[in-house]
Every structure is written in C-alpha cells, then in structure tokens.
Amino acid sequence: MGGLFIGECNKLRILFLTDTHIRGNTPKNRTDDLPETLEKKFKEIIEIVHDYNVDFLLHGGDLFDRPDVSISIMSKFAPILNKIEVPIYIICGNHDIFGHNPHTVNRTMLGLLDALDIIKIINPDEKIYLEKNNLKVQLTGHPYTYNIDREYDKSPYIVDEVSDDVDYAIHIVHGMLLNKPFIKGIPYTLVDDIKNTKAHITLAGHYHSGFGIINIDNKYFVNPGSLIRITNSLIEIDRTPKVTLIDLEKNIHIDLLELKTAAKGEDVLDRSEIENHIFKSEKLFEFKQSIDTAMNFEKLEINDILIEVSNAKNVSEEVKREALRRIANSQMKDLGGGL
Numbered sequence: 001m002g003g004l005f006i007g008e009c010n011k012l013r014i015l016f017l018t019d020t021h022i023r024g025n026t027p028k029n030r031t032d033d034l035p036e037t038l039e040k041k042f043k044e045i046i047e048i049v050h051d052y053n054v055d056f057l058l059h060g061g062d063l064f065d066r067p068d069v070s071i072s073i074m075s076k077f078a079p080i081l082n083k084i085e086v087p088i089y090i091i092c093g094n095h096d097i098f099g100h101n102p103h104t105v106n107r108t109m110l111g112l113l114d115a116l117d118i119i120k121i122i123n124p125d126e127k128i129y130l131e132k133n134n135l136k137v138q139l140t141g142h143p144y145t146y147n148i149d150r151e152y153d154k155s156p157y158i159v160d161e162v163s164d165d166v167d168y169a170i171h172i173v174h175g176m177l178l179n180k181p182f183i184k185g186i187p188y189t190l191v192d193d194i195k196n197t198k199a200h201i202t203l204a205g206h207y208h209s210g211f212g213i214i215n216i217d218n219k220y221f222v223n224p225g226s227l228i229r230i231t232n233s234l235i236e237i238d239r240t241p242k243v244t245l246i247d248l249e250k251n252i253h254i255d256l257l258e259l260k261t262a263a264k265g266e267d268v269l270d271r272s273e274i275e276n277h278i279f280k281s282e283k284l285f286e287f288k289q290s291i292d293t294a295m296n297f298e299k300l301e302i303n304d305i306l307i308e309v310s311n312a313k314n315v316s317e318e319v320k321r322e323a324l325r326r327i328a329n330s331q332m333k334d335l336g337g338g339l
Contacts, residue, residue: 012135014170015049016244018060018205019226021095024073027230032268034228035073040261041227042080045243048257049084052245055132057086059119060205060223061093061144061174065230067108074109081118088119089128092143093174093205100146122172124156129166135248138163140199141172144206148175149187157189159199168248171199177223179211191221200252203244209235210242213254224256229269237265 020042026034049057081088090110098104105111105121114121122128122141130137142148142156157177162169176188191214194202201220210225224242241262247253 010133011247011249012056012130012132012137013052013054014056014058014130014246014248015045015052015054016058016060016172016203016222016224016246017045017227018174018203018224019062019093019208019228020059021062021065021226021228021230022069022073022077023065024070030230030268032263034230035076037261037263037268038228039076039080041241041259042077044259044261046080046083046085048243049086054086054245056130057084057088058139058170058172058203059088059090060172060203061091062095062205062226063090063093063110063113063119064108065095067096067098067104067110069109074112078113078116078118081113089122089139089141089172090119091122091141091172091174091205094144097143100144102143102145105143127163129163135168136166137248138166138169139172140169142174144174148173149189151187154189154193157194157202158197162198168201168252169199170201170203171197172203172205174205176207177202177204177221178207179214179221191216194221195219201246201254209239212256213244218252220252220254222254227259229265237269239265 020038022038024035026032045057048054092102092105092110094100096105096110097108102124105114110119110121113119120128122139124142126140128139130139140159145156147153148156156175157171157173159169159171176182176186177191177194178188179191181190182188191211195216197219199219201222204221204223205226207223208226208229210223212222212224214221222244224244225239227241227243229236229239229241240258242256242258245255245257
C-alpha cells in the first residue's frame with residue numbers, strides 16, 4: 001500500500017510487530033530450536049530498524065510467552081532489545097501479565113524492562129506524542145483485559161479524542177479484533193464495530209493469524225500476525241511471519257514486510273502434532289456440547305456430570321481424563337495451587 005524505500009528519512013517511519021512470545025523452550029508443534037529462532041528474528045528486526053531508517057518501534061503485546069520467564073532468557077533477550085536503536089513502545093498482552101490483570105505488570109519481566117528504560121509500556125488513558133520532521137503523532141494503547149471483547153462495550157478499541165495539534169493518531173490494542181465473524185462462543189470484536197474511531201491507524205495484536213491491512217474511509221486497521229508461529233492451526237503452516245512498516249507524511253503508506261529469517265512453515269511446524277491437537281480439541285468441544293444438551297446439571301457436581309455423560313456417550317478414556325484434569329486444575333488454581 002504505497003512504496004517504502006530504504007534510505008528515506010524525510011518522513012516519520014514506524015515499525016510495528018506483535019506477539020513475539022519470547023520463551024525458553026520449544027513447543028511440541030515446532031521442530032526447530034525456538035529460542036534460537038527467536039534470537040535470529042530479533043536480530044533481523046534490529047537490521048530492519050537500521051536499514052529502513054525507522055524512527056519508532058511499536059509492539060502489540062505478548063512480548064513474552066509468560067510473565068515470569070527465566071532470568072537466563074531475560075539475560076539473552078534484554079541485551080538484544082537494548083540494541084534496537086529507536087524507542088520501543090508496547091502494550092501488555094495476556095501472556096505478559098498475571099491473571100489477565102494489567103495491574104500486575106510491575107511484578108513481571110515486561111515491567112522490569114520498562115523500569116530499565118529498555119521499553120516503554122503504554123498505559124490506558126495515556127497519550128504519548130511522537131515527533132519528527134514537523135509531524136506529530138498521538139499514540140495511545142489498551143492492554144489485554146479479561147473483558148476486552150465484551151459485546152456491549154468496544155471502548156478499549158476506540159479513540160474518542162485526538163489533540164488538535166497532532167497530524168495523526170495511532171492506537172494499539174491487544175484483543176480479538178477480526179475482519180470477519182469467528183467461532184461461536186469465543187468473544188471477539190469486528191473491525192466494522194469500531195470503524196467510528198478517531199484513530200487514523202489501529203494496530204492490533206493477539207490474533208496470531210492476523211488479517212493484514214484494512215482501509216475503511218481512510219482509516220487503517222492492521223494486524224500483521226504473530227512474529228512467531230506457535231498456534232496449533234494448520235493455517236500457520238502456510239503463513240509467513242511479517243512486520244508492518246508505516247510511513248507518515250502528507251499521506252499514510254503502510255506495507256507488510258516478510259521476515260527473511262522465517263523458515264517455511266513445513267520446515268519448522270509438525271503437521272501431525274497440530275492435527276492431533278485439533279482432533280483432541282474437537283472431541284473436547286463435542287463432549288462439552290453433550291453436557292449442555294443431555295443433562296440437568298443444576299443438581300449435580302461437575303465431576304459427576306462428566307463421568308455420567310462420558311459413560312452414556314461412550315466417550316474415550318483419554319478425552320474423559322483430559323476434561324477431568326482441566327476441571328481439577330481450575331479448582332486447584334482457585335485454592336492457590338495447580339497441577
């Protein structure tokens with residue numbers, strides 16, 4: 001959507017990426033060494049920032065895969081992030097914080113990076129101003145919260161006020177912003193639901209597959225997809241991780257740039273493991289539906305419901321054990337423990 005050329009410096013240029021999920025191990029659906037792959041990708045980000053004369057880097061959340069990654073992982077990636085030559089602004093993703101609560105960020109590794117001035121966390125209701133070449137940008141953001149995609153309130157996605165002295169407004173949000181309806185039972189927000197925002201550009205994270213660039217009445221909605229492919233979805237095999245380059249001048253120009261260090265999905269993703277996970281998820285969903293339709297569960301404990309329905313429906317032992325394990329784990333968490 002418009003030409004971007006290495007070496008241009010007479011405009012304000014932004015690099016946006018999201019869902020990097022820094023972690024110290026490799027999930028079952030990957031066949032490579034994921035921490036090593038992440039390191040290569042971040043080093044490519046450093047090169048892109050330098051080669052494209054980027055002025056600011058924006059991150060859509062889930063920098064980390066968990067809020068308390070190990071010190072050894074922090075020791076590896078903090079210096080890499082510190083080598084990025086421009087200011088880094090980020091919002092909290094659900095994996096960056098405890099209990100989907102942004103107020104816990106000061107107890108996380110993301111909060112530590114903020115305290116060390118390696119990154120800058122954008123707080124809700126905070127306005128940050130980016131300036132270069134007589135251009136001024138209002139930057140706002142909203143972190144992930146457990147109710148961000150509630151049907152009756154889309155305010156986390158919408159900018160109501162833009163300062164009179166700014167040229168553009170950019171809003172970053174970590175939530176299930178989509179370009180088309182999703183799976184029943186999973187809360188989400190459609191781009192059409194927030195098209196009245198006053199932000200010129202809305203940048204989204206959380207939905208790993210992304211939806212690219214959408215232009216509605218000269219307002220842009222962008223999700224390039226996660227930088228790392230860890231979702232158990234066959235779509236990920238065909239997807240190449242991308243970052244977003246934004247040029248602001250008299251007009252807005254946005255392009256998606258594929259990472260050169262991103263291997264082909266078939267070379268790093270285990271198709272059989274992904275298909276196995278999908279199969280188990282489908283069986284668990286069917287099991288839940290049978291509970292909803294077959295039982296009067298107001299009179300029973302949830303474990304009794306599971307056992308009775310599984311026996312009546314000839315559900316396999318594997319599915320039954322997994323369902324019971326998840327319930328037990330949830331109950332243990334309520335007691336302060338966990339499995």
